[in-house]
Amino acid sequence: MTDIRIFPDRKAMTAAAAEYFIQIAAKAIEESGRSSVALAGGSTPKALYEMLAGDEYRERIDWQKMLFVIGDERNVPPDDERSNYGMAERSLLRPLSISDKNIVKWKTANGEPEQIAERFENEIKDAFSLKHGELPRFDIAMLGMGADGHTASLFPGTKALTESERIAVENDVPQLGEVRFTLTFPVINNARNVMFLVAGADKAEAVKSVIEDTENGVDLPAGSVRPSNGTVTWFLDEAAARLLMHV
Numbered sequence: 248m249t250d251i252r253i254f255p256d257r258k259a260m261t262a263a264a265a266e267y268f269i270q271i272a273a274k275a276i277e278e279s280g281r282s283s284v285a286l287a288g289g290s291t292p293k294a295l296y297e298m299l300a301g302d303e304y305r306e307r308i309d310w311q312k313m314l315f316v317i318g319d320e321r322n323v324p325p326d327d328e329r330s331n332y333g334m335a336e337r338s339l340l341r342p343l344s345i346s347d348k349n350i351v352k353w354k355t356a357n358g359e360p361e362q363i364a365e366r367f368e369n370e371i372k373d374a375f376s377l378k379h380g381e382l383p384r385f386d387i388a389m390l391g392m393g394a395d396g397h398t399a400s401l402f403p404g405t406k407a408l409t410e411s412e413r414i415a416v417e418n419d420v421p422q423l424g425e426v427r428f429t430l431t432f433p434v435i436n437n438a439r440n441v442m443f444l445v446a447g448a449d450k451a452e453a454v455k456s457v458i459e460d461t462e463n464g465v466d467l468p469a470g471s472v473r474p475s476n477g478t479v480t481w482f483l484d485e486a487a488a489r490l491l492m493h494v
């Protein structure tokens with residue numbers, strides 16, 4: 248089931264996304280005593296993280312019962328301004344005093360990309376107590392999307408797009424001239440709830456292509472996000488949604 252929610256501006260989109268996040272997390276905690284989220288990177292989610300850590304939401308759930316996983320990462324140290332972990336740590340994790348044991352991040356400061364990805368993957372297996380071959384099932388897989396239709400660090404034409412078994416991999420992205428780290432489609436598509444947070448006119452083409460044209464074979468990476476047993480909810484501002492015809 249795909250739900251498209253369009254808001255007049257980023258602020259309204261972020262507020263709706265915060266309410267949705269809390270409701271999903273609270274339900275998971277009520278039902279199982281814990282919740283898990285794969286956090287999106289980039290710039291769009293920062294306002295959401297700050298809102299969740301703010302006065303209106305910080306008391307709404309028991310954050311210590313939540314597992315936070317950095318969904319994808321750049322190959323930079325945590326204190327680098329490009330670090331997705333660094334952004335989440337400053338805007339969400341530190342303000343909510345989330346303990347390290349409830350965070351799984353890519354330890355990019357040391358090791359080769361393959362080792363970094365393998366270490367991250369092993370930490371996820373431990374955190375979810377996975378048996379061999381099992382995939383983690385996130386309550387929330389939060390995703391952004393680039394103007395090229397990439398999501399997480401699953402970029403067009405890159406090797407990670409076809410990864411069908413591993414939980415997390417390093418991914419060489421020639422169009423960026425860098426290595427990235429990312430959860431894979433098998434994990435994203437195993438989530439209970441995927442939430443896309445996409446804003447800005449520059450994303451409108453990709454939004455239309457992924458939401459309305461994917462059936463026509465216009466296959467951008469974000470179009471491969473199709474949870475086998477889960478929901479997809481798009482949180483869009485009007486600028487990003489402006490080319491959608493059927494909403």
Ligand code: 6PG
Nearest residue numbers: 288289290291391392393398399
């Ligand atoms: C990353 C992200 C990436 C991001 C999109 C959108 O590490 O860059 O995970 O998938 O969500 O690039 O980024 P903005 O929110 O900055 O537009």
